[in-house]
Amino acid sequence: MRRDTFLKSIAALTAAGALPLPSWAAANLKMMIPANPGGGWDTTGRALGKALQDAGVASSVSYDNKGGAAGALGLAQFVNASKGDPNALMVMGAVMLGGIITGKPPVSVTQATPLARLTTEYNVFVLPASSPFKTMKDVVEQLKKDPGSVKWGGGSRGSTEHIAAAMIAKEVGADPAKINYVPFRGGGEATAAILGGNVTVGGSGYSEFQQYIESGKMRAIAVTSPARLKGIDVPTLKEQGINVEIGNWRGVYGAPGITPEQAKTLVDMIVKATKSKAWAEALEKNGWTPALMTGKEFADFVDRDFAQLRATMVKAGMV
Known part of the structure; x- marks a missing residue:
């Protein structure tokens, strides 16, 4: 029997229930x-x-x-x-x-x-388009003056963006225990808070904010990767003098x-x-x-x- 004829016969028998399907099929x-x-x-x-x-x-x-x-x-x-x-x-x-x-x-x-x-996936930090801050340097300067005045928005407590925010504070000489981190139960809630200006800076995976960054509704100010992400013109924390790198x-x-x-x-x-x-x-x-x-x-x-x-x-x- 030709191979193609044999395979067709097997397929027909399987479809008819004469042969068992693989356990995962x-x-x-x-x-x-x-x-x-x-x-x-x-x-x-x-x-x-x-x-x-x-x-x-x-x-x-x-x-x-x-x-x-x-x-x-x-x-x-x-x-x-x-x-x-x-x-x-x-x-x-x-x-x-x-x-x-x-x-x-x-x-x-x-x-x-x-x-x-x-x-x-590495995290990106963003500002709402209406923010008076323009860069991560602006955020850091305010963080040094008053850590609690900078509201960081992101995933649940213990998320990589939460850890990154604490690491940034420690790296720039602010007390990480005093950072004002606002956790959200999902990316949708965090996005709404950022777009509404209810947090100072937001953090998440780039894919979650991409459409808002590209439309100009959010301004990307830093990524947590060791080098700039392919095709994404956003500076790393490291190249801005903040020695923080963390992946998710x-x-x-x-x-x-x-x-x-x-x-x-x-x-x-x-x-x-x-x-x-x-x-x-x-x-x-x-x-x-x-x-x-x-x-x-x-x-x-x-x-x-x-x-x-x-x-x-x-x-x-x-x-």
Whole structure:
């Protein structure tokens, strides 16, 4: 039998139910997004869901947004309601680790199953277009005079932009314990506060503010990367004499209590998804840097990053 005829026969038998589908082909996945709509975790979770379907490894993906406490509320729901569920996923990242360090919630990410790191993104600090300040130097001068008069807006307490703000204060000689940080439950809330002039300076991933920067509604004054981001004409903190660099990675976990085989199946599905056209388009659109890491390597990375973040936060006076 010719190869093409054989493949057509296999496809026909599968469609007719004579052959079993691969275990993942009919997967109806549930994605916990421990943040409100409009932020980085929300964008990441929905982009991953689309990529899983585009790669043909999931037939459907449903989403559950549960914002608050740097992801701790969503984490608690995920840990308590998804035990042993091989079709449950949760988006998480550096922000959740920071929130656990500062908030000390009754649940921990160690109760869930580490699967994969997906991306890295650096933060950008912005001013509303109506701000009397024009540069990071202006913000720093005011910060030195009166740390509490500068309202920093961003993600939950312990987020990378919160840590960066404390690091900036310490670096320029202001008391990091006196910074006025206003946490928001999601990117949408933070964006509204910045556009409304309710905070002095806002921080988040560049993709969340991009349309407002390009339209002139926000003025980008610094990025937290080691060098300027590709195609983005915004100076780094370092080139402005502020020795601060911090990145924000995002990843995905499985439910507590799943078997190693089930975890491997999910990892394989995620790896296939990251090779899809939909994922490539999401990386390009959002300016994400691919940073795939899976399994034990990822679990070890999370342990190291938790320790490093805690040390940084202690040094910055946040813990």
